[in-house]
Structures are given as structure tokens and as C-alpha cells.
Amino acid sequence: MNTLAPAPSNEAARTATPMSEQTWTFTSFDGTELFYRHWQPAQPAKRTLVMFHRGHEHSGRFVDVVEALGLKDTQLFAWDARGHGESPGERGYAPSFGAMVRDVDMFIRHLTEAHGVATEDMVILAHSVGAVTVASWVHSHAPRLRGLILATPALRVRLYVPLAIPGLRLLQKLRGKRKTFVKSYVKAKMLTHDPAQAASYDADPKIAKAIAVNILLGLHDAGSRLIDDAGAIQTPTLMLSGGSDYVVSLNAQRNFFDRLGSPTKKLRVFPKMYHDVLHEADREPVLDAIRGFLDERFAQSAKESALLDADEHGFTFNEYQWLNTQLPTLSPKNLFYLAQTAALKTLGRTSRGVRLGFDTGFDSGKSLDYVYENHAQGSLGIGRLLDRAYLDALGWRGIRQRRLHLHEMIGHAITLAAQDRPEEANVHLLDIAAGCGRYTLEAIKAVEGTGVSATLRDFDPANLEDARQHAESLAVNDVSYEPGDAFDAASLAGITPTPDVAVVSGLYELFPENAPILESLKGLAAGLSAGGYLVYTGQPWHPQVEMIARTLPSHRGQSWVMRRRTQAELDQLVRAAGFEKVQTLVDEWGIFTVSLARKVKP
Structure with missing residues (x-):
């Protein structure tokens, strides 16, 4: 259906031309119809900005951001993730974090097919949980984006409870396939200094305060992976961080940024701002940073880092060189791996999979075929148990x-x-x-x-x-x-x-x-x-x-x-x-x- 966006606020008075808003759905990989909004300026748009909301929220929370940005020559899209806003599904739940990442891929592919927007002409703005979801997609799918804006990415959520992650893993294991949820401790006053924005957040019936445990754990693991392997991301990136963020770790964001592989990257930390920098009091510097990044990216032709010679230099080459270097003989790490090798070559060979790996190579076709069969076998009684552990390796x-x-x-x-x-x-x-x-x-x-x-x-x-x-x-x-x-x-x-x-x-x-x-x-x-x-x-x-x-x-x-x-x-x-x-x-x-x-x- 087509609807008109609310009248521009004073903050967006710079734009004389109103944006028209349309709402649509697209079909994701499992047949789920997900909701999204599309804002278009009166004149044909030359640029595209795609927005992903933070956890608990929905695309409607971007309406005032669209107005405030006042972009005259940019069309904007924003979705409701499954289990959020107008999209179906139990509130705060998805089958897995990986399913959310695949939803992102399906959404972008839909925009290219249905709206004719090439990924090279897109900049993505993603907030908090949405930022980790999008960054995971960029890491694993390597889309050829014009640019990426990550606002307070939830690479490491501040849970404040000792051993919270191990405890949640245990809870999930005990619950098996049954869904488990935790309620967010985050209050509106922890998100923004702006009383009006805090009141709007508290009054919004579409904001879901619970999140599924499997998603919270998936988010944690994805954050760890992204920090560890940020060098794989080559997309030009702007990061926006709140210096007084109570919700997510600023240090985790700095670690990710320092390791980020893109030759074009900027980190802006706003010292007094809380987590929701897009709705903070005096958010104009944040909006200026977004506008400036958009102008920079679209003023230049779409380029990507040349990686055909990444086997000769770069972070995976350096890692490969390090892995080929012998550890000091008496170093704790070397002694640990020597002991592990000895255990695998002795007791480990009672596992048929381990024995096959040593006989033919763990990367051989026969080893992989055995892994595909996934039927534990072994000798001396303990062999089958060891084989089961071997086959269940990540x-x-x-x-x-x-x-x-x-x-x-x-x-x-x-x-x-x-x-x-x-x-x-x-x-x-x-x-x-x-x-x-x-x-x-x-x-x-x-x-x-x-x-x-x-x-x-x-x-x-x-x-x-x-x-x-x-x-x-x-x-x-x-x-x-x-x-x-x-x-x-x-x-x-x-x-x-x-x-x-x-x-x-x-x-x-x-x-x-x-x-x-x-x-x-x-x-x-x-x-x-x-x-x-x-x-x-x-x-x-x-x-x-x-x-x-x-x-x-x-x-x-x-x-x-x-x-x-x-x-x-x-x-x-x-x-x-x-x-x-x-x-x-x-x-x-x-x-x-x-x-x-x-x-x-x-």
C-alpha cells in the first residue's frame, strides 16, 4: 500500500521536497513474507541507502531519521526483520542467527531484482544487532557495496551478569529445541538523553522487549568471529559509536575497527552519547557524518580492493606464513600441540574417523565421505565415543x-x-x-x-x-x-x-x-x-x-x-x-x- 510520510520536522526543514513512502513485502528463503518501507524523493533517485534497525525495533523507527537526513537525491529502504514490527514470526525470535543473515541476503537480492538497484550503488546503514547481522553478511557473502555504515554495532553486548554466556549455553542445552527468551534490561533512558525520543520508545507497542536465547548466543558468536576476522571485510566503512554506551562494548568496536581490512574506514566516537546515536539529543553531528559519508562514497566510482595477489601479501598470507613457522620447542603452545598429536595417534586411532584421517589425510575424499556418512564407529569400546566426538567437531x-x-x-x-x-x-x-x-x-x-x-x-x-x-x-x-x-x-x-x-x-x-x-x-x-x-x-x-x-x-x-x-x-x-x-x-x-x-x- 502507499502512504505519505509525516510532515517534515524542523530538523529536516532543509528539504523542500517531501519523501513519498510505500510499503511492500518480499519472500525470504523459507517462504516468509517480510515487510519493508521504501522512501522516494520527488525527483528520480541517483543514490540508494538501505537501513537495518537494531534489536527489538522496526523500520518505523527510521521515519524521523529519513526526515532528519533530508536527502534530496537518495531513495531509502528499511525492513522489519522477522519477528519484528510488521513482519511475521514470534517476537524476538528467528530459527537461528544464520537465518537472519540469509534474510539480509534475500532482501538485498530482492531490491536488485524488484527495484533495479545494483549493490554497487548501495550504501547500507545498520544499527546495533542489525549492524552485526549485516557485517556478518558482508564478511561471508562479500557483496560489492558502495559503502557500509555501522552504528553502535552489538559486537559484544554488556550483559552485566557474571558467566552470562556460559549460563545461557547451558540453559539452551537443557531446553533442547524448546524456545527460550530473555527480557531486555535496557530502558529508554539508557538509549538516549532526549526525553521525547525516550517517551516515543516506551510508548511504541511494536517494540518487542524479549529476545530468543539462540539469537543472543548467535549474536555473541558472530561478534567474536567478526572481531577475529575483520580483515576479510574490504567494504568502505564508517563506524558511529557512543562514548557512553551502556548497552554494547566500545572496546569491542575499536578492536573490530582496528582489524578492519578496508583501506577506506572511519570511526567517529561521540563521547557523551548513549547507544541509540540515531535518536540522541543533538544528533545533528551523527546525521552530518552519515550525509558526509554518502556524499564521499557516491562522488567516487565504485571500486574494490584488488585481491588476486592476496596469496603474496595481506592478513591471510601472514597467517599462513605464521602457521608454517615452527613454534619454540619448549613453549607451552608447542608442548600442548605435541601432546594433542600424541593422543590422536594413540588413543585417538580407536576412532575410525581419526584412523582414516591419519591413513589417507584429513582432507582426503575418503575422510570427507566418512564425515558425510556421520555414523560413529570405533574399537576397544571407547573408540565409538571418541568417533562421535570427532564427527561432532564444529x-x-x-x-x-x-x-x-x-x-x-x-x-x-x-x-x-x-x-x-x-x-x-x-x-x-x-x-x-x-x-x-x-x-x-x-x-x-x-x-x-x-x-x-x-x-x-x-x-x-x-x-x-x-x-x-x-x-x-x-x-x-x-x-x-x-x-x-x-x-x-x-x-x-x-x-x-x-x-x-x-x-x-x-x-x-x-x-x-x-x-x-x-x-x-x-x-x-x-x-x-x-x-x-x-x-x-x-x-x-x-x-x-x-x-x-x-x-x-x-x-x-x-x-x-x-x-x-x-x-x-x-x-x-x-x-x-x-x-x-x-x-x-x-x-x-x-x-x-x-x-x-x-x-x-x-
């Missing part, structure tokens, strides 16, 4: 979620390819490093009837034999198996039949250098049909990267030392080879990504 849980995302993305790519070529008899799929083939064959089985043929390639004939047996057990036909080098560009460019969909899973993450990755991608681009699709995986972050490097062997018999490749770096390699990314999926913990790109037609 990284392996992420691997199993990656498998589900691969199913979804491969199926989506097959469907798109079939729609693009309705006259063709079938869609041909190529997996250049299939391992045991489980995820690809299962994805093909799930779209049975679409008309799919496939070629599975791998360097190890034993893996191809396992894949053949999997295909027989699944009754998947029309599949051929070929030994092949995934980095031989000429071989990939000349493969027959011509593939419409190419899959590269769990391969590029194992190699630190970018040159062979780019050659492989160029070979795929040359070999794919016009407008064909590429499904590729990444590992932009891992919480146990040092433990893995110090204790576990790879399939090459050496220490499994990974150079993490950020999503922005991986996407640039894909783009340099002749593809354009369409979509990314990421697990709840931000470890593994699965992306879809399309070959750019000449």
Missing part, C-alpha cells in the same frame, strides 16, 4: 551443512540451465574433483526427471570407483568417470560433452596459491556452454585453523596448513576467469560457503 558439522548447501545449489544450477536451454535433451554436469562423488550424485538424484547427465573426474582412480558404487546404490545413471587433473586448463577447456554446469567443491581451499586456481577457472570458463553455471565452494574462516595446522596431516602427507581465502578474494578470481556471481550460501558458523556464478556471455 568443522565437520560445517562440512555436512556444506553438503546440504551443495545439494541446494547444484539443483538450482541444473534447474536454471534447463530453463535456459529448453530445446536441449538434457543438462550436462561436470565435477572436476568429485572425490567419492556423494554430494554430486545425491544432488542429481534429487532433481531426477530433469534430464541430467554427468562426468565425474578425480585424480584418484579409487575415488572414482567409490563414486561408481555410490551411483549404483542411488540408481543414478548416465554418469561417466574419468581420471583428470583439475588444474589442467587445456583439459578442462576441451572436455566433451560440453558441460552446462560445473562443480568445484572442497578443492581450491586446499591450495594457497592463486595462479593455479585462476588457470583452473579459466579452463572451466572456456569449456562451459554459453551462459553456463559454476558451483564453487570456499572456506573464508575456520575457528580451528591453528590446531589443524599443528596436529593433522593432509592427503599429501604433510601438515594440513590452510591459507584461508576470503570470499571477496575467491569471488574476484571467479570474476577474473569470466564469471559473475549470482548467490552465496553459508553455514551458521561462517566457515564454509557454496556459491553460484554464471559464465558471462561475450
Whole structure:
């Protein structure tokens, strides 16, 4: 429906042209219809600002901010997150923090499709919880935004109760799948010095004071990940912080800002302001900072940091060099990892998964296939218990979620390819490093009837034999198996039949250098049909990267030392080879990504 925004306040008197407001909904990934507002100036907008509210609140809280900003040539959007405002769902609840991040991705994709706004022409303004949600999306999805404004990001919430986070984790474990909520202690007078704004907050019936425990814990974990890996974020960023914020930690914001990878970044701390800097008394300096940042970003052409040589310098290169450096022999950390390695090689081998990892490499196709099966096995009684703990490690849980995302993305790519070529008899799929083939064959089985043929390639004939047996057990036909080098560009460019969909899973993450990755991608681009699709995986972050490097062997018999490749770096390699990314999926913990790109037609 269309509505007129309230008359401009004195603060916004600078704008003679009123903004018109429209309200819409969009469909998120699980079918939920989420509400959003769209403000347009009278003249066609040249710029776009997308706003995300803080926890407990809703897009209606931005109405006066839109007026006060008085932007004459900017269209603005603001949503109601699920469980907030006009959007459906239990108040303060979402299935997970990761679901909220995926909602952000779906919203931005909707704006590009429904309103014709490219991400390169967007600046995002996000507040508090919304800022952490958006920053998590930027970290894992690497959108090509014009700029990012983070207002008092809730990277670390001040809970004031000793051991609050461990206590909430215990409570969540005891409650199982039952929903648990905590009520916010935050009063309006802790948010703003402005009595009128505080009264408005208290009187707003759409503000939900409770938050689900799973979201609070997810927010805490996402904040930790962002602080730890802020170097991955290359988007030009303005941070706005309250120097007297009782709600979130200013030190956490400073730590994040110091590590932020963007070459263009600013931090403005307003010493006397509380948490809600957008509704503080004398908020004009905050609004001026927002306007100034918008003017700066849109006065310059959209650029991104060049990352094709990130394997030679930068923070992931430095981390890789450090992981390849031997720790001092008698240092506590070295002694700890030596003891852990000894335990894994002795008692740990009673676990079938650990034994398989030492025999074939923890990154081998056979190890991953065992993780996919997720059936604990072991010897001497204790082996099965140890194997269960091994299979439940966070990284392996992420691997199993990656498998589900691969199913979804491969199926989506097959469907798109079939729609693009309705006259063709079938869609041909190529997996250049299939391992045991489980995820690809299962994805093909799930779209049975679409008309799919496939070629599975791998360097190890034993893996191809396992894949053949999997295909027989699944009754998947029309599949051929070929030994092949995934980095031989000429071989990939000349493969027959011509593939419409190419899959590269769990391969590029194992190699630190970018040159062979780019050659492989160029070979795929040359070999794919016009407008064909590429499904590729990444590992932009891992919480146990040092433990893995110090204790576990790879399939090459050496220490499994990974150079993490950020999503922005991986996407640039894909783009340099002749593809354009369409979509990314990421697990709840931000470890593994699965992306879809399309070959750019000449």
C-alpha cells in the first residue's frame, strides 16, 4: 500500500521536497513474507541507502531519521526483520542467527531484482544487532557495496551478569529445541538523553522487549568471529559509536575497527552519547557524518580492493606464513600441540574417523565421505565415543551443512540451465574433483526427471570407483568417470560433452596459491556452454585453523596448513576467469560457503 510520510520536522526543514513512502513485502528463503518501507524523493533517485534497525525495533523507527537526513537525491529502504514490527514470526525470535543473515541476503537480492538497484550503488546503514547481522553478511557473502555504515554495532553486548554466556549455553542445552527468551534490561533512558525520543520508545507497542536465547548466543558468536576476522571485510566503512554506551562494548568496536581490512574506514566516537546515536539529543553531528559519508562514497566510482595477489601479501598470507613457522620447542603452545598429536595417534586411532584421517589425510575424499556418512564407529569400546566426538567437531558439522548447501545449489544450477536451454535433451554436469562423488550424485538424484547427465573426474582412480558404487546404490545413471587433473586448463577447456554446469567443491581451499586456481577457472570458463553455471565452494574462516595446522596431516602427507581465502578474494578470481556471481550460501558458523556464478556471455 502507499502512504505519505509525516510532515517534515524542523530538523529536516532543509528539504523542500517531501519523501513519498510505500510499503511492500518480499519472500525470504523459507517462504516468509517480510515487510519493508521504501522512501522516494520527488525527483528520480541517483543514490540508494538501505537501513537495518537494531534489536527489538522496526523500520518505523527510521521515519524521523529519513526526515532528519533530508536527502534530496537518495531513495531509502528499511525492513522489519522477522519477528519484528510488521513482519511475521514470534517476537524476538528467528530459527537461528544464520537465518537472519540469509534474510539480509534475500532482501538485498530482492531490491536488485524488484527495484533495479545494483549493490554497487548501495550504501547500507545498520544499527546495533542489525549492524552485526549485516557485517556478518558482508564478511561471508562479500557483496560489492558502495559503502557500509555501522552504528553502535552489538559486537559484544554488556550483559552485566557474571558467566552470562556460559549460563545461557547451558540453559539452551537443557531446553533442547524448546524456545527460550530473555527480557531486555535496557530502558529508554539508557538509549538516549532526549526525553521525547525516550517517551516515543516506551510508548511504541511494536517494540518487542524479549529476545530468543539462540539469537543472543548467535549474536555473541558472530561478534567474536567478526572481531577475529575483520580483515576479510574490504567494504568502505564508517563506524558511529557512543562514548557512553551502556548497552554494547566500545572496546569491542575499536578492536573490530582496528582489524578492519578496508583501506577506506572511519570511526567517529561521540563521547557523551548513549547507544541509540540515531535518536540522541543533538544528533545533528551523527546525521552530518552519515550525509558526509554518502556524499564521499557516491562522488567516487565504485571500486574494490584488488585481491588476486592476496596469496603474496595481506592478513591471510601472514597467517599462513605464521602457521608454517615452527613454534619454540619448549613453549607451552608447542608442548600442548605435541601432546594433542600424541593422543590422536594413540588413543585417538580407536576412532575410525581419526584412523582414516591419519591413513589417507584429513582432507582426503575418503575422510570427507566418512564425515558425510556421520555414523560413529570405533574399537576397544571407547573408540565409538571418541568417533562421535570427532564427527561432532564444529568443522565437520560445517562440512555436512556444506553438503546440504551443495545439494541446494547444484539443483538450482541444473534447474536454471534447463530453463535456459529448453530445446536441449538434457543438462550436462561436470565435477572436476568429485572425490567419492556423494554430494554430486545425491544432488542429481534429487532433481531426477530433469534430464541430467554427468562426468565425474578425480585424480584418484579409487575415488572414482567409490563414486561408481555410490551411483549404483542411488540408481543414478548416465554418469561417466574419468581420471583428470583439475588444474589442467587445456583439459578442462576441451572436455566433451560440453558441460552446462560445473562443480568445484572442497578443492581450491586446499591450495594457497592463486595462479593455479585462476588457470583452473579459466579452463572451466572456456569449456562451459554459453551462459553456463559454476558451483564453487570456499572456506573464508575456520575457528580451528591453528590446531589443524599443528596436529593433522593432509592427503599429501604433510601438515594440513590452510591459507584461508576470503570470499571477496575467491569471488574476484571467479570474476577474473569470466564469471559473475549470482548467490552465496553459508553455514551458521561462517566457515564454509557454496556459491553460484554464471559464465558471462561475450
